[in-house]
Amino acid sequence: xxxxxxxxxxxxxxxxxxxxxxxxxxxxxxxxxxxxxxxxxxxxxxxxxxxxxxxxxxxxxxxxxxxxxxxxxxxxxxxxxxxxxxxxxxxxxxxxxxxxxxxxxxxxxxxxxxxxxxxxxxxxxxxxxxxxxxxxxxxxxxxxxxxxxxxxxxxxxxxxxxxxxxxxxxxxxxxxxxxxxxxxxxxxxxxxxxxxxxxxxxxxxxxxxxxxxxxxxxxxxxxxxxxxxxxxxxxxxxxxxxxxxxxxxxxxxxxxxxxxxxxxxxxxxxxxxxxxxxxxxxxxxxxxxxxxxxxxxxxxxxxxxxxxxxxxxxxxxxxxxxxxxxxxxxxxxxxxxxxxxxxxxxxxxxxxxxxxxxxxxxxxxxxxxxxxxxxxxxxxxxxxxxxxxxxxxxxxxxxxxxxxxxxxxxxxxxxxx
Amino acid sequence: xxxxxxxxxxxxxxxxxxxxxxxxxxxxxxxxxxxxxxxxxxxxxxxxxxxxxxxxxxxxxxxxxxxxxxxxxxxxxxxxxxxxxxxxx
Numbered sequence: 001x002x003x004x005x006x007x008x009x010x011x012x013x014x015x016x017x018x019x020x021x022x023x024x025x026x027x028x029x030x031x032x033x034x035x036x037x038x039x040x041x042x043x044x045x046x047x048x049x050x051x052x053x054x055x056x057x058x059x060x061x062x063x064x065x066x067x068x069x070x071x072x073x074x075x076x077x078x079x080x081x082x083x084x085x086x087x088x089x090x091x092x093x094x095x096x097x098x099x100x101x102x103x104x105x106x107x108x109x110x111x112x113x114x115x116x117x118x119x120x121x122x123x124x125x126x127x128x129x130x131x132x133x134x135x136x137x138x139x140x141x142x143x144x145x146x147x148x149x150x151x152x153x154x155x156x157x158x159x160x161x162x163x164x165x166x167x168x169x170x171x172x173x174x175x176x177x178x179x180x181x182x183x184x185x186x187x188x189x190x191x192x193x194x195x196x197x198x199x200x201x202x203x204x205x206x207x208x209x210x211x212x213x214x215x216x217x218x219x220x221x222x223x224x225x226x227x228x229x230x231x232x233x234x235x236x237x238x239x240x241x242x243x244x245x246x247x248x249x250x251x252x253x254x255x256x257x258x259x260x261x262x263x264x265x266x267x268x269x270x271x272x273x274x275x276x277x278x279x280x281x282x283x284x285x286x287x288x289x290x291x292x293x294x295x296x297x298x299x300x301x302x303x304x305x306x307x308x309x310x311x312x313x314x315x316x317x318x319x320x321x322x323x324x325x326x327x328x329x330x331x332x333x334x335x336x337x338x339x340x341x342x343x344x345x346x347x348x349x350x351x352x353x354x355x356x357x358x359x360x361x362x363x364x365x366x367x368x369x370x371x372x373x374x375x376x377x378x379x380x381x382x383x384x385x386x387x388x389x390x391x392x393x394x395x396x397x398x399x400x401x402x403x404x405x406x407x408x409x410x411x412x413x414x415x416x417x
Numbered sequence: 418x419x420x421x422x423x424x425x426x427x428x429x430x431x432x433x434x435x436x437x438x439x440x441x442x443x444x445x446x447x448x449x450x451x452x453x454x455x456x457x458x459x460x461x462x463x464x465x466x467x468x469x470x471x472x473x474x475x476x477x478x479x480x481x482x483x484x485x486x487x488x489x490x491x492x493x494x495x496x497x498x499x500x501x502x503x504x505x506x
Contacts, residue, residue: 241458241459241460241462242460242462250457250458250459250460251457251458251460252456252457252458253458253460254437254438254458254460255460255462255485299434299435300435300467300469300483301437301438301460301461301465301467301485302485302488303462303485303486304485304486304487304488308418308430308488309429309430310429310430310431313431343455343456399452399455399456400452400456412455412456413437414437415435415437
């Protein structure tokens with residue numbers, strides 16, 4: 001089905017009764033050229049790029065639940081490319097450029113909205129650090145503007161500028177950043193991948209790998225039977241260690257829970273995405289009017305997909321410090337997702353030490369913005385057995401080589417990234 | 418989630434800071450062993466023994482046995498080191 005103004009008009013005239021499912025819910029075949037484990041944004045994007053860019057269409061995406069039921073549907077929908085370290089800067093800009101053309105590429109409305117992302121600074125030292133990051137971005141051809149308090153007062157007049165402890169001095173703005181409708185990203189990739197012949201198989205949990213005499217992965221064992229594969233890629237976020245363990249691997253990853261929150265709907269208030277620089281609080285406003293916000297991970301290993309109260313309190317305190325008037329808004333919903341926190345806060349996209357198994361993991365709590373870029377470079381790696389140049393530093397062995405990419409400079413303590 | 422500190426009694430989570438899996442032991446030497454100790458984790462899905470610091474209370478290090486799938490805590494003991502002498506651990 002191809003979507004256009006005409007298809008919309010046709011469906012409207014027939015009372016919206018004739019819409020067809022946008023992708024095929026497939027049953028597993030015996031064998032595929034490539035099997036992707038994980039039907040989230042990254043897995044589906046990988047399958048679509050394999051089919052559309054690299055000509056590999058005999059592909060299956062295996063999802064243990066329903067597609068988008070993990071972190072793809074649990075994030076705060078922010079997209080941006082304001083990273084400062086070599087390795088990250090180029091990769092996230094590649095992803096941002098793919099966001100900008102995604103809806104045309106996929107023929108699907110993902111509500112990509114470049115409404116701007118601003119990181120606020122609260123001290124002279126923080127301003128200098130942000131200026132440096134902004135300069136790094138601009139040298140790499142990415143838009144960045146350093147705003148002073150005068151400019152910020154016009155843009156976000158409701159901020160607590162004169163907070164005695166954390167006065168808002170200004171911010172680093174990336175106008176091309178913004179938000180996207182997270183579920184629609186999943187459905188869009190499923191729609192486009194399915195149309196190119198990719199099998200999307202739900203309720204199909206991988207329980208093990210089949211391997212030949214040399215140890216090469218030849219397929220997967222699943223809750224729906226054995227499925228043979230030329231190559232297997234895993235993009236399973238918080239479950240990365242569990243899936244890798246089935247192939248006998250230990251990863252430099254811990255799984256932690258991150259909460260996100262939505263308030264009741266209010267009139268338009270927050271024009272873009274903003275982050276509090278003196279605490280950990282980020283917020284945007286959805287098109288339905290709810291404030292979508294979050295903060296730190298809870299800070300301890302968890303697979304429970306639910307958070308605890310102290311972090312909720314901390315996040316809300318951050319919000320109150322920055323925008324005192326949101327104390328009048330009621331919290332509507334809260335949820336938790338399981339993050340694959342890597343040891344340097346940066347993802348791993350690499351061949352694994354097991355022949356035939358490819359790893360896409362360690363996204364910490366920044367995976368959503370990376371969805372198209374991750375899919376593209378992972379498809380490149382699987383198709384060509386070679387890292388894409390923008391992902392060449394996301395190697396699994398970088399910890400052994402001392403080539404970490406630690407944007408926050410926290411060291412090997414995953415709950416601090 | 419609340420933790421019953423052996424020194425202070427039951428306290429809310431905000432008083433505690435998490436370090437991580439208590440299993441890795443610092444090796445004497447060897448690049449591979451150090452890499453393993455610093456970077457690789459079992460990342461247990463289930464019952465795990467881990468180190469917590471009671472910064473908002475007695476400031477002792479604790480060894481907590483907790484299920485990462487349910488957050489259920491089955492045991493809290495003083496970790497060897499700070500404060501442990503008080504209870505003869």
